[in-house]
Amino acid sequence: MNIIVFTKRVPATQEEELRIIGEGSAVDLSKVPFKVNDWDNYSVEEAVRIVEKSGGAVTAVSVGDAESDEVLRRAIAMGAKDGFLVESGDIVHDPNARATLIQNFLKKENVPFDAIFTGVQSEDDQFASLGGILAAKMRLPFVSMVIGIDSFEKDHAVVRRELEGGLQERVKVMLPCVMSIQTGINEPRYVSIMGIRKASKVERKIFKSADYQENVTAKIEVARWIYPPKKAGATILSGELESACKELIGILKEKGVYQ
Amino acid sequence: MSYALVVSEVRRGIFEERNLDSIGLCTHLGKDAILIIPEGEYGIKEQLVNSIVKVKVEEAVFLNPLNMVNILEKVVADRGKPDMIVFTNSSSGTELASYAAGYFDLPIITDVNSCDKDQGIFYKSYYSDKIFGEFRPIGNGTAIVTVRSGSFKDFAADKDVAPSVGTMEDVAVSSARTFMEFVEEEKSDVDITKAEFLLSLGRGVGNKDEVSDYEELAGMLKAVIAGSRPVIDKLWLPKARQVGTSGKTVKPKVYLAMGVSGAFQHVAGMKDSDCIIAVNKDAEAPIFQYAHYGIIADMHKVRDKLKDILKG
Numbered sequence: 319m320n321i322i323v324f325t326k327r328v329p330a331t332q333e334e335e336l337r338i339i340g341e342g343s344a345v346d347l348s349k350v351p352f353k354v355n356d357w358d359n360y361s362v363e364e365a366v367r368i369v370e371k372s373g374g375a376v377t378a379v380s381v382g383d384a385e386s387d388e389v390l391r392r393a394i395a396m397g398a399k400d401g402f403l404v405e406s407g408d409i410v411h412d413p414n415a416r417a418t419l420i421q422n423f424l425k426k427e428n429v430p431f432d433a434i435f436t437g438v439q440s441e442d443d444q445f446a447s448l449g450g451i452l453a454a455k456m457r458l459p460f461v462s463m464v465i466g467i468d469s470f471e472k473d474h475a476v477v478r479r480e481l482e483g484g485l486q487e488r489v490k491v492m493l494p495c496v497m498s499i500q501t502g503i504n505e506p507r508y509v510s511i512m513g514i515r516k517a518s519k520v521e522r523k524i525f526k527s528a529d530y531q532e533n534v535t536a537k538i539e540v541a542r543w544i545y546p547p548k549k550a551g552a553t554i555l556s557g558e559l560e561s562a563c564k565e566l567i568g569i570l571k572e573k574g575v576y577q
Numbered sequence: 578m579s580y581a582l583v584v585s586e587v588r589r590g591i592f593e594e595r596n597l598d599s600i601g602l603c604t605h606l607g608k609d610a611i612l613i614i615p616e617g618e619y620g621i622k623e624q625l626v627n628s629i630v631k632v633k634v635e636e637a638v639f640l641n642p643l644n645m646v647n648i649l650e651k652v653v654a655d656r657g658k659p660d661m662i663v664f665t666n667s668s669s670g671t672e673l674a675s676y677a678a679g680y681f682d683l684p685i686i687t688d689v690n691s692c693d694k695d696q697g698i699f700y701k702s703y704y705s706d707k708i709f710g711e712f713r714p715i716g717n718g719t720a721i722v723t724v725r726s727g728s729f730k731d732f733a734a735d736k737d738v739a740p741s742v743g744t745m746e747d748v749a750v751s752s753a754r755t756f757m758e759f760v761e762e763e764k765s766d767v768d769i770t771k772a773e774f775l776l777s778l779g780r781g782v783g784n785k786d787e788v789s790d791y792e793e794l795a796g797m798l799k800a801v802i803a804g805s806r807p808v809i810d811k812l813w814l815p816k817a818r819q820v821g822t823s824g825k826t827v828k829p830k831v832y833l834a835m836g837v838s839g840a841f842q843h844v845a846g847m848k849d850s851d852c853i854i855a856v857n858k859d860a861e862a863p864i865f866q867y868a869h870y871g872i873i874a875d876m877h878k879v880r881d882k883l884k885d886i887l888k889g
């Protein structure tokens with residue numbers, strides 16, 4: 319089995335104060351640390367497990383600036399054979415344009431595959447669209463929110479899709495296909511610094527996005543970035559930790575959940 | 578005719594509540610809405626839309642992206658191009674929407690939570706709700722949107738006249754992807770939906786070893802432990818404890834969220850709690866927008882301090 323798996327480098331914004339700059343034209347990410355997209359970590363692991371069982375190879379692909387090499391090294395440390403960087407300076411905010419670029423790239427470079435894995439969504443843009451758009455453009459079957467792969471045969475796979483409220487559906491899909499992988503599908507292996515250092519010795523190929531621009535046009539535009547409108551929000555229990563915690567216990571008593 | 582096409586999400590005979598957000602968006606934008614739905618007894622309030630197309634296929638066939646593009650193609654052949662095609666922002670909604678966007682080469686904006694109808698702008702969350710982008714489809718063709726649940730349902734209102742109802746037959750069905758069966762979640766002996774007081778742990782808990790100290794705190798407070806998805810994904814807590822769209826919807830008297838950022842998939846599962854208390858070290862965490870009370874601090878310090886006070 320040959321599996322192409324997409325992996326994206328994203329800003330870790332959870333604990334950061336984000337600033338909008340240039341009168342809404344950009345979000346300042348210059349001081350934000352970056353990491354691998356959580357969903358892609360699970361998806362790389364899943365691809366590697368399948369290949370470890372059935373043979374073949376995993377090719378990790380990232381679209382981004384030179385720094386994205388970091389997530390490719392990580393994927394190689396996890397067991398991917400190749401790391402391909404499609405270098406593009408400007409970030410495309412349109413998943414449609416990104417999918418067209420990727421489609422052109424896969425076609426032109428003739429990367430062989432039985433399945434293409436993406437994550438369910440990027441942590442930064444939360445579009446949850448790239449896999450579906452790519453599948454449709456390539457006229458391949460698509461399954462999203464894959465939370466379990468029950469079998470992976472030569473010509474088909476049986477997988478579980480996550481629905482809402484704990485419910486799943488089992489579907490059969492013919493290969494080649496595109497799947498978007500949901501977190502929790504597996505336990506991604508630990509990647510040590512040593513492992514990444516070793517992976518650095520494996521050559522990663524760099525491609526220039528300029529070579530794959532046919533029909534790549536944005537279909538949506540961002541007029542402006544804004545801070546979400548604030549609601550009244552929480553009453554903050556401030557002051558010393560001791561007094562805040564005492565207040566908290568007071569609230570629990572008042573609500574009748576603690577005596 | 579200018580109109581919007583609303584793709585219903587139906588499952589096991591139920592017309593999902595979040596379809597009202599899709600319909601509400603059309604009403605808000607002043608667009609006639611055509612609802613497409615598999616034929617069956619869904620007990621929908623038909624008057625909410627202008628027109629209904631009942632598709633003679635099973636639910637599972639309808640909710641399959643490989644078939645949905647064929648259904649959409651037939652509607653458009655009959656009725657002309659819509660201004661937009663609206664889907665729910667759910668597991669099936671995003672799957673259908675993204676595939677349709679690629680298939681028909683259309684602009685797509687997902688997870689829309691509000692809009693500016695005069696400027697034709699859709700608001701979409703970025704960075705787990707820390708920033709919103711004002712998105713606009715380029716050109717005047719059909720745009721695809723998925724709508725965040727809870728965002729527009731209040732706009733849905735009865736039309737003056739009853740909708741015209743038509744049926745669609747002979748939909749081409751793909752064999753490249755087929756539904757096999759539903760798989761239910763395993764039964765568990767704890768039911769977090771019954772608890773009056775939930776202590777919910779988010780990724781901020783840091784690592785598995787910390788969890789037992791929170792279980793101890795929960796024991797002292799007589800609270801039941803729950804968690805956000807990453808904590809369950811990492812197997813630090815069992816799946817039955819997960820709060821959110823893909824876990825449980827809870828409504829306790831008190832929901833104490835520690836180290837939870839407040840992503841909408843989590844919030845959707847707990848926002849109706851009587852009292853929400855959030856502990857987070859990031860003052861900008863969206864959870865503080867939904868909480869009644871908050872403490873901006875390291876959750877471990879709060880935990881230890883609470884224990885000290887309770888012991889004392």
Ligand SMILES: Cc1cc2nc3c(=O)[nH]c(=O)nc-3n(C[C@H](O)[C@H](O)[C@H](O)COP(=O)(O)OP(=O)(O)OC[C@H]3O[C@@H](n4cnc5c(N)ncnc54)[C@H](O)[C@@H]3O)c2cc1C
Binds near residue numbers: 463
């Ligand atoms: C289809 C789909 C379904 C989903 N279903 C669910 C679901 O059912 N339930 C769910 O929860 N999520 C769900 N998610 C995931 C959701 O989008 C978020 O990724 C998730 O809710 C984030 O969890 P979190 O808040 O624990 O982690 P994060 O977003 O990483 O937030 C961690 C928070 O902890 C804070 N923190 C860190 N360290 C400390 C400290 N020492 N003290 C205090 N605070 C600290 C940080 O400031 C941050 O705000 C779903 C996603 C998708 C795509």
Ligand SMILES: Nc1ncnc2c1ncn2[C@@H]1O[C@H](COP(=O)(O)O)[C@@H](O)[C@H]1O
Binds near residue numbers: 326439446
């Ligand atoms: N720039 C990128 N490079 C590599 N993979 C990407 C990129 N953008 C999106 N993806 C893949 O597509 C998935 C869904 O992304 P999105 O549609 O942006 O939410 C991600 O989990 C990645 O696997």
